[in-house]
Amino acid sequence: EVQLVESGGGLVQPGRSLRLSCAASGFTFDDYAMHWVRQAPGKGLEWVSGISWNSGSIGYADSVKGRFTISRDNAKNSLYLQMNSLRAEDTALYYCAKDGCSGGSCYPKYYYYYGMDVWGQGTTVTVSS
Amino acid sequence: EIVLTQSPGTLSLSPGERATLSCRASQSVSSSYLAWYQQKPGQAPRLLIYGASSRATGIPDRFSGSGSGTDFTLTISRLEPEDFAVYYCQQYGSSPLMYTFGQGTKLEIK
Numbered sequence: 738e739v740q741l742v743e744s745g746g747g748l749v750q751p752g753r754s755l756r757l758s759c760a761a762s763g764f765t766f767d768d769y770a771m772h773w774v775r776q777a778p779g780k781g782l783e784w785v786s787g788i789s790w791n792s793g794s795i796g797y798a799d800s801v802k803g804r805f806t807i808s809r810d811n812a813k814n815s816l817y818l819q820m821n822s823l824r825a826e827d828t829a830l831y832y833c834a835k836d837g838c839s840g841g842s843c844y845p846k847y848y849y850y851y852g853m854d855v856w857g858q859g860t861t862v863t864v865s866s
Numbered sequence: 867e868i869v870l871t872q873s874p875g876t877l878s879l880s881p882g883e884r885a886t887l888s889c890r891a892s893q894s895v896s897s898s899y900l901a902w903y904q905q906k907p908g909q910a911p912r913l914l915i916y917g918a919s920s921r922a923t924g925i926p927d928r929f930s931g932s933g934s935g936t937d938f939t940l941t942i943s944r945l946e947p948e949d950f951a952v953y954y955c956q957q958y959g960s961s962p963l964m965y966t967f968g969q970g971t972k973l974e975i976k
Binding site for chain 2: 772782787796832846847849852853858859
């Protein structure tokens with residue numbers, strides 16, 4: 738079964754740091770780019786960051802650039818998000834998502850975008866004093 | 867930066883009816899780069915449509931996508947009780963790199 742399981746969320750004070758993890762199983766992890774997407778309480782979806790299969794290409798939303806760092810360990814089938822200088826507006830449910838494209842012409846320059854086809858259940862980050 | 871505007875914000879329909887959800891882009895988007903997702907309360911989003919009109923694996927054929935340029939549509943031909951949820955469109959852009967979501971349409975039971 739294809740599965741993504743996030744962990745590492747919690748309550749943290751503004752300005753502090755947190756590291757999220759996402760454990761992947763049921764597919765060849767290093768064939769696919771991966772993403773973090775967040776959802777503030779009662780709000781819509783916001784893409785946070787993406788990373789190519791080999792970590793060679795990384796992208797961030799402007800809202801987190803310079804504060805968040807995405808990384809992956811293909812040997813451990815794991816994706817990470819290091820979040821520094823956290824703000825109240827970073828409070829959200831953070832999802833790990835698998836990119837649907839494999840092979841050439843994928844993230845970050847798709848010939849064809851296959852969407853984010855597998856999602857975890859999310860881990861909650863609350864930034865509050 | 868491309869903005870996706872979904873309409874209506876809320877759509878109230880009955881099971882068995884046809885649902886038509888709109889996603890309008892602030893500038894032209896390649897149909898190859900447009901996806902739709904379904905999200906039920908307390909659940910993660912689920913990919914429905916990619917490439918504007920291709921159904922994802924396991925998605926029933928009552929779901930269909932269409933459109934091009936700035937106007938895209940998700941149609942549910944005959945609503946089942948499990949279809950009542952929030953639907954998001956999403957586009958990929960390469961310059962700058964961005965995956966933009968619409969604000970969502972809530973499909974509720976009338």
